[in-house]
Amino acid sequence: MQVEAAIAHIPRLRRYARALVGDAARADDLVQDTLERACQKWALWCPPEAGSATEVQAALRSWLLTLMHNLYANQWQQAARQRTVDWDDAWDGGHDPTSQMALRLDLERALALLAPQAREVLLLVGMEQLSYAETAQMLGIPIGTVMSRLARAREQLRRLMEGAAPSRTVLKAVK
Template sequence: MKVEAALAHIPRLRRYARALAGDAAQADDLVQDTLERACQKWALWQPPAAASAEQEQKALLSWLLTLMHNLYANQWQQLSRHRTVELDEALASVHDPIPGLALQLDLERALCCLAPQAREVLLLIGMEQFSYAEAAQMLGVPVGTVMSRLSRAREQLRRLMEGERPATTMLRAVK
């Protein structure tokens, strides 16, 4: 398998990055960083033994999404160390350019209010249609952790979509 095989996955990588980052420019940067890292680490990727072409592509996508998750987690961690952001300020920066898209924007706002770990699990399972085991492998956590994060994320998303105001907590760096 050649590095060019990763190019077929760019649309899915962009979709996941956009939902994860919440900003098109940041998402494009994340996809680019992911593809650069994949090129650097290409020798580490091993397709499953005796796998069909379809299984190899799915394994490659899982590997790329794992790289993306790790990059995003590292970037988020670095960002949270350097500054404190109040949730209301983040929500105020989101605007309603087209009134007909209010529900979609409400969903985007609600997703932004979720903790990164909850959002990642929700997007991998709900949007990208990965199994619990596949998501657990990509995120490097046990399957039970994925299940509990997903349950809490769905419940919090439901409450936010019903109009419950998110808690106005401050994010702060923890030593």
């Protein structure tokens, strides 16, 4: 494996993992699992043949994010089978006197309350700045589904940030 090529993407993988799982230690574990999987499956990665160095790096980033998404989805499904989480109890945090910190905590809480499929699309498009097509390819869903999930996620996030009660609906994964 060309370690240098994958190492360049670690900061972005960490940022996405942290936003996805909401915990630095679990995010680091997810990044490590992703890089281990990449090492094991390196022969499956097919870089664009006639692509520039930038296109090859973009393809590698997309492949690594796809591996991370699949690992996260598998872990989330296993955890969901083992236990259920009462988000009201899980997010009963203390008071922080700074308004920016409070807003950040509210945003993290609101993101955690989104359905995993909605949160993934929102983070990939909003934070990682991937196109709808790249997001659709990475998640293995149609572009229309990306746009629909993104619109619903943005609306639900807006309502949660305004103090609305979280919705208990769960989206079914489209394969």
